[in-house]
Amino acid sequence: MDNVQSDVNRALMLDGNALAGLLQEIFAVEMTASPTECASCGREGEMGTLLAFTQSPGVILRCPACESVVMRVVQTTKAIYLDARGAAYLRLERRIS
Amino acid sequence: MADRFISRGFLGKRRQPDVAGRVPPGQYVVNDFPVLSAGPTPRTPLDQWTFTIEGVVGESLKWSWHEFLQLPTQTFVVDIHCVTKWSKLDTRWQGVSVDTLFEHVELDPQAVYVIAFCDGGYTTNIPLADVINGQAFVAYNYDDRPLAPEHGGPARLVVPHLYFWKSAKWIRGLRLVETDRPGFWESLGYHNRGDPWKEQRYSGD
Amino acid sequence: MKRPLSWQIATVVDVRPETAKVKTFTLELPDWTPHRAGQHYDVRLTAPDGYQAQRSYSVASEPERNKEIDLTVEHLEDGEVSSYLHDVVIPGDQIEVRGPIGGYFVWESARGGPLLLIAGGSGIVPLMSMIRHRAAAGSTVPTRLLYSSRTPEDVIYYEELQKRRAIDKGIEVFHTFTRARPSGWTGYVRRIDHQMLREVAEPLGEGLQAFICGPTLFVEAAANALVQTGIKPEQIRTERFGPTGGSS
Numbered sequence: 180m181d182n183v184q185s186d187v188n189r190a191l192m193l194d195g196n197a198l199a200g201l202l203q204e205i206f207a208v209e210m211t212a213s214p215t216e217c218a219s220c221g222r223e224g225e226m227g228t229l230l231a232f233t234q235s236p237g238v239i240l241r242c243p244a245c246e247s248v249v250m251r252v253v254q255t256t257k258a259i260y261l262d263a264r265g266a267a268y269l270r271l272e273r274r275i276s
Numbered sequence: 277m278a279d280r281f282i283s284r285g286f287l288g289k290r291r292q293p294d295v296a297g298r299v300p301p302g303q304y305v306v307n308d309f310p311v312l313s314a315g316p317t318p319r320t321p322l323d324q325w326t327f328t329i330e331g332v333v334g335e336s337l338k339w340s341w342h343e344f345l346q347l348p349t350q351t352f353v354v355d356i357h358c359v360t361k362w363s364k365l366d367t368r369w370q371g372v373s374v375d376t377l378f379e380h381v382e383l384d385p386q387a388v389y390v391i392a393f394c395d396g397g398y399t400t401n402i403p404l405a406d407v408i409n410g411q412a413f414v415a416y417n418y419d420d421r422p423l424a425p426e427h428g429g430p431a432r433l434v435v436p437h438l439y440f441w442k443s444a445k446w447i448r449g450l451r452l453v454e455t456d457r458p459g460f461w462e463s464l465g466y467h468n469r470g471d472p473w474k475e476q477r478y479s480g481d
Numbered sequence: 482m483k484r485p486l487s488w489q490i491a492t493v494v495d496v497r498p499e500t501a502k503v504k505t506f507t508l509e510l511p512d513w514t515p516h517r518a519g520q521h522y523d524v525r526l527t528a529p530d531g532y533q534a535q536r537s538y539s540v541a542s543e544p545e546r547n548k549e550i551d552l553t554v555e556h557l558e559d560g561e562v563s564s565y566l567h568d569v570v571i572p573g574d575q576i577e578v579r580g581p582i583g584g585y586f587v588w589e590s591a592r593g594g595p596l597l598l599i600a601g602g603s604g605i606v607p608l609m610s611m612i613r614h615r616a617a618a619g620s621t622v623p624t625r626l627l628y629s630s631r632t633p634e635d636v637i638y639y640e641e642l643q644k645r646r647a648i649d650k651g652i653e654v655f656h657t658f659t660r661a662r663p664s665g666w667t668g669y670v671r672r673i674d675h676q677m678l679r680e681v682a683e684p685l686g687e688g689l690q691a692f693i694c695g696p697t698l699f700v701e702a703a704a705n706a707l708v709q710t711g712i713k714p715e716q717i718r719t720e721r722f723g724p725t726g727g728s729s
Contacts, residue, residue, distance in 0.1 A: 187426035188317045192697050193721045197537065199582045200523045203486050212584035227585030228719070232314050236359050236441050236461050239314045246316055248397075253465040255478040260465035280527055281490055281577050285569040288532040289561060 188232075195229040198238060201252060202226065205259060208272050216267035219247035240265075298355055300472035303363040309427065310362055314460065317425045318395030318446045325430060327377075327414070328449035331391075334382030341430065345416075347372045352413055354436035356443070357472040369434060371415030374407045377450070387452035391459065392433050392444040400442050400459035402435060403469070404452070411437060414447060439470035439477070484514065486579055488525065493574045494549065499637045503603065504567055505541060505553045508576065515544035518610040519587035519692070519720075522552065522580030526565055536562040539606040539694075540581065543613035553637065555603040586720040588692060590615055594622030595685040599673065599703050601629045601695025604722055605637050608694055612645065612652065625653045627681050629673055629699065632661040655681050673702065675709040682710060690716055697721040 195202075195211050202210035211227035222244040229240040229249055237253035242265075249265040263269060289304060299305060322341045330336035339347070351370050357363045383404075390407055392400050406412070412435045416423050423429035428445030435442045441461050462468050467476040475481060495507035518540075525535045542551035556567040570576070588596070588611045596615075598608040605628055615624060630636045636656065646654045657669035657677065669677055682689060691712060693703050700719050707717060 186317050187311050187424075188313045188315075190696070190698050190724050191311060191313070192316070193723065194719065196521075196583060196586050196720045199521070199584070200486065200537065200579060203582060207485070209582075209584040211586070225585050227583075230316075234310070234312045235314050236312070236466060237314075237464060241315060248315070251464055253461070255465050257478070257480070258465065262464055280531070281488075281575070282529055283526040283565070283576070284574055286526045286528050286534075286565050288526075288528045288530075288534060 191232075191234050193231040193233055195226040195231055195240060197231050197233060198240065198252075199227070201238070201254075205252070205261060206269075206271050208274065210269075210271075213270045213272060215249065215269055217242035217245060217247060217249055218265050218267045220245040221267075298365060299363050300357055301475050302477075303357055303361055303472065306362045306364055309364060309367075310358070310360075311426045312358065312360065313426070313445075314398060315396050319425070320395050320430075320446075320448075322430060326448065327431070329377060329381050329452070330449060331452035332384040332387040332454055333452050334384070337381050344372070344431070348376055350413070352415070352434070354434065356434070356436050356440050358440040359466065359470070359472075359477050368419050369413070369415040370417035370420070371413045371431070371434070373410065374412040374414065374433075374450070375410065377414065378408065383452065386454045389453050389456045391451040391453055391457055392442075392447050393449055393451060394444050395446040395448055398444060398446070398460050399457075400444050401457055401462055401468070402438070402442055403456075406438065406469075407435060407450075411435065437471070439467075439472050441466065442470055486582065488577050488579045490575050491578045493570055493572050493576060495572055496570060499553060500635060502556045502635075503553060503637050504556070505551050506566065506570065506576075507542075507549055507551050508578065509549050510578070513548045513550075514581070516540050516550065516581035516610075517544065517583070517587040517589055518614040519607045520581040520583040520610075521607070522550065522578045523582060524552070524562060524566075525577045525579070526562055527577070534561045537582070539610065541606045541609050541613075543610060543617045545614065545617035553603070553606045553609070586692065586694070586718050588614075588690070590618035590620040590622070592690070594620075594624060595689045596622055596624040597682050597685055597689045597691040597707075598624065598626045599629075599678075599691065599693040599695075599707070600626065601673075601699035601703070602631075602635070602722075603637070604693075604695030604699070604720070606694075607720065608692060609638055611692065612642075615652075616645065616649065621651050623651055623685055625655065625681055625685060627655045627657065627673065627678070629657045629659060629695070631659055633658065633663040673699075673706060675706040678703075678707050679710045682707070682712070687711070688716075690718070692718050692720075694720045695722060696724050698724075 199211045216223045232239040240250040251262040253260040325341045328338045355365045416431045433444040433447045489512045491508040521537045521539045538552040541553040557563045642654045
């Protein structure tokens, strides 16, 4: 019963690629190819590799190594709320102008 | 803002009419039971599971799974309303009323709020007045079967008169506190109390 | 070349079935810019009362095709947007889209290969963009596609894949079926495992780049199995789709 096949939550899980549009809206640049570091365990990897939970009142990005929350985003009618405390850093590539 | 583009022939999810005043504003009724989650399903083995009442109480208290199942249980049939706009009517649960749990502890009059804490780190804050007097229960059966892990099993909190994000899945205890502490969603733009009848979805609503 | 991400109104110029549950929509974009193979567009629908629904769909076509993109969309039973696209949309209709979006799960011919493409169900769509781009760019990098489907009727782009492998010796296509097989089939008939991957990937050598796309459970199983064959995680890029009817 407790195997991966029956884990509905895991089957619904996506990755950072699913949030590419939202992240680009927030940061004004493409973020899924951008590296970040988990503030909890130190794992480094592109944002496209983070686990994404989108069936939710908000979206949650988690570290694929330790499953800690790296980033949370809530979209309300008036605003976007962002909590990025779970990321040691975010890297925003400069636009070529 | 410029005129919004309308998609020809698109009406969105079929909205069912308000069933005799049971559907709060902005909600629609569903027949399935959507799974929403902020993380992977926690998996605490039942022989390690405990439920704790702690904080501003005379003495904190802990039940094992076996002990928890010995507590007086009731069947609850309630309507539930998710902030993502779906509502489900006449959902059927078995579990222990929060009033029953509080009978076993001495509540301090300073305890004005509870924080529900859960496997996986989720928390939600609720005024004490909203979880007593028959308004909340800890459920371990849904539809007469053990609560499925994706819906919060082995046990979840159910507080039907507030938006369903307050009905914390995988609950492991209640902490009584004097000062309110916004939980997982309340700290990121969601309303602190979440009354669906006043459409309190986001902070500032 | 970076430009702000904004919505535009595309016109549907063609709708054609790929399988019983899958259709391809050709959209003409007023503000077209060439995408990178693997990127997607967001589609947004708005009802008269202001209600909106939005989904992402991978681009199936090659960036070399001017002014137009193909979106291949599977009809999900309770899918709000896919049902609208399948049941309502006809050529001449307009659809609001935004893109191209993405930067991690992309391949351009300049990056080289060899390429190992692994698809589960509708996960074939972004990989098809890569295959079509590879041909349009005149690339000859050795490429192998391993495509898992439930039944033969579920295979998207079957004829085109057959044609491409016939005319281009650099591309090989392997199908595996998990529920029903074509009559007389002598190929794979099981879920992807490390033995199958070893056989398919071996001729590509140790320096391959792998792209895996499909439902989450499929992607995890395939990526784990590929690592078991000795391919390093850095060589593997994955994109997870929501659960579909396609692959297992």
